[in-house]
Amino acid sequence: MRVGFFVTCLVDTMRPGIGFASLKLLEAAGCEVVVPEHQTCCGQPGYNSGDHKSAEAMALKFLAEFETFDYVVLPSGSCAGMIRVHYPDLFKHDPELSARFAALGQRTYELTDFLHRIARLEKVPGTFQGTVTYHDSCSGLRELDVYRQPRALLATMPGVKLQEMVESTTCCGFGGTFSLKYGELSTRMADNKCQHITATGADAIVGGDLGCLLNIEGRLRRTGDHTTRVLHVAEVLSGEEK
Amino acid sequence: MQNNAIDFKRQVTVKLADIKLQGALSRLQSRFVEGRSAVISEIADLPETRNAAAAIRDRVLNDLEHWLLQFEQQATARGAIVHWAETDEDVNRIVAGIARQHGVRTAAKSKSMVSEECELNDALEQAGVEVMETDLGEYILQLAHEAPSHIVAPVVHKNKEEVADLFAEKHQLPRKTGIAELCREAREILRPAFLNADMGISGANFLVAETGSALIVTNEGNGRLVTTLPRVHVAITGIEKVVPTLEDVSTLVRLLPRSATGQSITNYVSVLTGTRGDADHDGPEHFHIVLLDNGRSKLLGSDMQEMLRCIRCGACMNHCPVYQNIGGHAYGWVYPGPMGSILTPLLSGLEKSPDLPNASTFCGACAAVCPVKIPLPDLLRKLREQQMERGMKSRQETFMLKAWAWLALRPNLYALATRIAVRVMRLLGGKERLLHRLPGAHGWSDGRDFPAPAGRTFRELYRQGGRK
Numbered sequence: 190m191r192v193g194f195f196v197t198c199l200v201d202t203m204r205p206g207i208g209f210a211s212l213k214l215l216e217a218a219g220c221e222v223v224v225p226e227h228q229t230c231c232g233q234p235g236y237n238s239g240d241h242k243s244a245e246a247m248a249l250k251f252l253a254e255f256e257t258f259d260y261v262v263l264p265s266g267s268c269a270g271m272i273r274v275h276y277p278d279l280f281k282h283d284p285e286l287s288a289r290f291a292a293l294g295q296r297t298y299e300l301t302d303f304l305h306r307i308a309r310l311e312k313v314p315g316t317f318q319g320t321v322t323y324h325d326s327c328s329g330l331r332e333l334d335v336y337r338q339p340r341a342l343l344a345t346m347p348g349v350k351l352q353e354m355v356e357s358t359t360c361c362g363f364g365g366t367f368s369l370k371y372g373e374l375s376t377r378m379a380d381n382k383c384q385h386i387t388a389t390g391a392d393a394i395v396g397g398d399l400g401c402l403l404n405i406e407g408r409l410r411r412t413g414d415h416t417t418r419v420l421h422v423a424e425v426l427s428g429e430e431k
Numbered sequence: 432m433q434n435n436a437i438d439f440k441r442q443v444t445v446k447l448a449d450i451k452l453q454g455a456l457s458r459l460q461s462r463f464v465e466g467r468s469a470v471i472s473e474i475a476d477l478p479e480t481r482n483a484a485a486a487i488r489d490r491v492l493n494d495l496e497h498w499l500l501q502f503e504q505q506a507t508a509r510g511a512i513v514h515w516a517e518t519d520e521d522v523n524r525i526v527a528g529i530a531r532q533h534g535v536r537t538a539a540k541s542k543s544m545v546s547e548e549c550e551l552n553d554a555l556e557q558a559g560v561e562v563m564e565t566d567l568g569e570y571i572l573q574l575a576h577e578a579p580s581h582i583v584a585p586v587v588h589k590n591k592e593e594v595a596d597l598f599a600e601k602h603q604l605p606r607k608t609g610i611a612e613l614c615r616e617a618r619e620i621l622r623p624a625f626l627n628a629d630m631g632i633s634g635a636n637f638l639v640a641e642t643g644s645a646l647i648v649t650n651e652g653n654g655r656l657v658t659t660l661p662r663v664h665v666a667i668t669g670i671e672k673v674v675p676t677l678e679d680v681s682t683l684v685r686l687l688p689r690s691a692t693g694q695s696i697t698n699y700v701s702v703l704t705g706t707r708g709d710a711d712h713d714g715p716e717h718f719h720i721v722l723l724d725n726g727r728s729k730l731l732g733s734d735m736q737e738m739l740r741c742i743r744c745g746a747c748m749n750h751c752p753v754y755q756n757i758g759g760h761a762y763g764w765v766y767p768g769p770m771g772s773i774l775t776p777l778l779s780g781l782e783k784s785p786d787l788p789n790a791s792t793f794c795g796a797c798a799a800v801c802p803v804k805i806p807l808p809d810l811l812r813k814l815r816e817q818q819m820e821r822g823m824k825s826r827q828e829t830f831m832l833k834a835w836a837w838l839a840l841r842p843n844l845y846a847l848a849t850r851i852a853v854r855v856m857r858l859l860g861g862k863e864r865l866l867h868r869l870p871g872a873h874g875w876s877d878g879r880d881f882p883a884p885a886g887r888t889f890r891e892l893y894r895q896g897g898r899k
Binding site: 371 | 440443444447460752753756757789790791792793794795796798799812814815816817818819820824828832833835836838839840842843845849852853865872873874875877878879880881882884885887888889890892893894
């Protein structure tokens with residue numbers, strides 16, 4: 190399987206280790222992974238802020254770079270949702286392009302969804318020891334139905350104990366530019382999430398979207414929690430979390 | 432009703448700091464979210480039922496004029512009089528006229544959000560009609576001179592203690608504390624109002640085209656009293672509430688109470704058809720149905736038409752993490768939560784409600800529970816697009832978006848810019864690897880630290896063949 194890997198702008202800039210962790214997992218699953226050199230951003234910030242035009246331009250750039258792969262995989266449910274669900278919608282006025290985007294979208298997967306359902310990875314390289322709790326990021330959950338996939342993969346790790354938090358599927362308050370425009374409200378939502386995390390007593394909060402994880406980590410640290418680890422699921426599964 | 436949504440941001444600050452409100456809102460989760468979850472699975476074919484419900488609503492909206500005219504014809508044939516109101520003021524004028532025509536001095540009213548849209552009570556008081564709200568929540572709000580903060584549970588923002596204080600003050604009776612005692616006290620005051628009212632005013636959850644009926648779902652029984660005891664009944668609702676048949680209503684009523692209050696069915700489902708006949712024991716002598724447009728017809732055929740599917744269950748706000756944290760009043764107009772964040776700009780002006788389409792994380796919890804499958808986040812996004820097209824976004828935001836897109840379409844420049852940015856941020860993060868202040872993004876850093884980046888981008892590390 191020839192897989193095009195889209196690292197996402199947040200992982201590229203903020204936590205490149207998640208990118209390498211993802212590559213390790215894809216290779217463990219037997220994939221031939223290619224990282225197109227000129228990839229940047231999927232266009233979601235503009236799209237969700239009402240800037241339809243710039244999102245179209247970025248979607249076309251994405252199509253040119255990724256259309257030839259058997260599969261496209263991303264370590265983010267939010268960006269994968271953009272490509273699978275929203276790219277075809279952007280080009281409704283152009284049936285031919287829309288169909289090409291729909292075809293690309295059907296081959297595009299969030300990382301844990303791909304590893305579990307498509308590549309059927311049964312043994313992961315990671316050796317994490319400890320209790321974790323899982324935050325379900327909104328787009329992955331509601332646009333792509335990612336819920337049991339990361340849990341199934343974590344369940345293959347003998348050292349990992351999953352302690353579910355209450356309301357794991359409630360938004361953490363990130364919401365991209367929402368977290369900047371409505372900082373106070375966003376912080377309150379993050380606070381609610383952090384309380385649920387803390388109540389589990391887990392060693393680490395794990396999730397599949399770096400935006401949410403930065404939001405959660407930012408609030409935990411500001412409120413004086415410097416010990417709960419905040420990890421992307423790829424880091425835990427790959428053993429690249431150290 | 433005046434739209435105060437312009438004040439949204441300031442209201443958010445006020446509501447987040449309101450401890451009583453926060454306590455009251457914390458009940459939403461157990462009462463409505465868990466309530467819905469417990470009964471919605473009783474519908475074995477839920478996805479198909481939601482599809483059917485959406486299709487019923489779309490069938491009507493695609494030919495609304497036809498269904499409204501059929502409704503008018505059927506209602507008229509059974510003795511009702513249908514009135515068409517283009518604006519909220521038209522509703523007030525029509526209802527005041529009906530009151531005058533029948534010599535009405537007192538009116539008993541059951542819950543109607545459309546009447547809130549019109550501020551009908553004030554208009555009737557000015558016309559010399561004494562109006563009494565008889566839905567318990569609405570009655571409490573009438574005493575407190577407040578607007579509803581939720582379309583189904585209007586007084587969800589108040590706790591029992593506040594109601595006890597209010598009753599003691601307004602009723603001039605010893606303060607009660609138990610819910611049963613408080614309800615009894617309200618019931619004793621409301622009972623004569625039902626018996627003495629010259630006119631009953633209600634809303635309508637649905638209008639049935641094939642029979643000309645107005646249908647209301649209620650729990651307290653006040654709706655049935657208001658619509659059958661007084662000699663005049665006026666039902667007020669929006670033009671979009673019509674459905675073709677009673678069979679269609681039965682599909683929608685399987686979803687409405689379950690989505691709204693977590694009930695399999697409400698205590699009362701009243702199908703109000705025509706005036707009192709010779710053989711009838713009760714019912715009004717005069718039945719007027721007032722149908723309000725107020726901007727709804729403009730949405731027909733537009734890319735916002737799906738919003739008119741709404742059956743006002745309130746599930747979107749019950750499940751909205753923004754609503755759950757600020758309550759309904761912050762939204763500034765009649766309808767709060769996700770459906771309100773779309774309806775308020777559409778019916779009352781986008782320029783007066785600039786925050787509402789933006790105050791959403793697009794988490795999608797609303798669309799996931801909407802019984803008629805309104806794509807609420809997509810509609811909010813379309814309003815953001817309108818703001819962009821009409822130049823209503825701040826210069827700073829527009830610049831940032833355009834600059835980001837410009838850069839992201841130039842990969843080499845993007846690579847250079849991101850390499851510099853992550854190095855600077857890494858340095859600023861210091862030993863702690865945390866940024867306590869983000870210049871130009873204090874919305875983030877007022878309440879959160881920003882975890883510093885690693886200092887090298889993935890793409891440059893990958894290119895160098897390295898792994899960290």
